[in-house]
């Protein structure tokens with residue numbers, strides 16, 4: 138389990154003109170936006186898993202104008218970061234959602250997607266499979282009960298590098314934008330979403 142004492146200042150991430158820079162940071166633009174945030178927003182971060190097979194495949198999905206989805210950032214399993222939207226533009230990651238009296242959280246929030254296969258199913262031979270046919274060893278699997286469920290299930294583990302980089306990102310975004318709330322997609326859309334799930338610390 139990574140320590141929460143990790144500090145963004147030990148990382149080299151910088152934001153300038155709503156664009157992130159640092160080591161292992163790249164920008165792949167997405168046109169999937171409804172334009173600039175209003176007033177004092179964003180003030181919230183929504184954490185997601187991609188339920189995808191790789192960082193690049195998920196970035197491809199979120200930067201294809203035929204798909205009405207996007208996020209500001211995606212974090213790969215080595216901690217590498219792809220930014221897709223500048224932080225002053227509204228993304229399409231939260232969908233139908235509500236939190237503390239607000240609805241449609243996209244207009245208030247930045248979206249961070251973590252490359253992760255999501256829920257896994259034991260195949261009876263010691264391996265686990267994802268919805269898209271990926272096969273995972275037991276060392277990549279976390280067994281835990283989701284906050285919105287009652288029995289334990291199997292989830293793709295996050296990597297420590299990925300979690301540390303996500304903490305760094307959150308610290309930096311909190312400082313730069315006055316973010317006051319970090320939530321999981323599963324908390325703002327509990328009837329439809331299970332990400333980032335119990336494997337996320």
Ligand SMILES: [Zn+2]
Nearest residue numbers: 185186322332
């Ligand atoms: Zn999500």
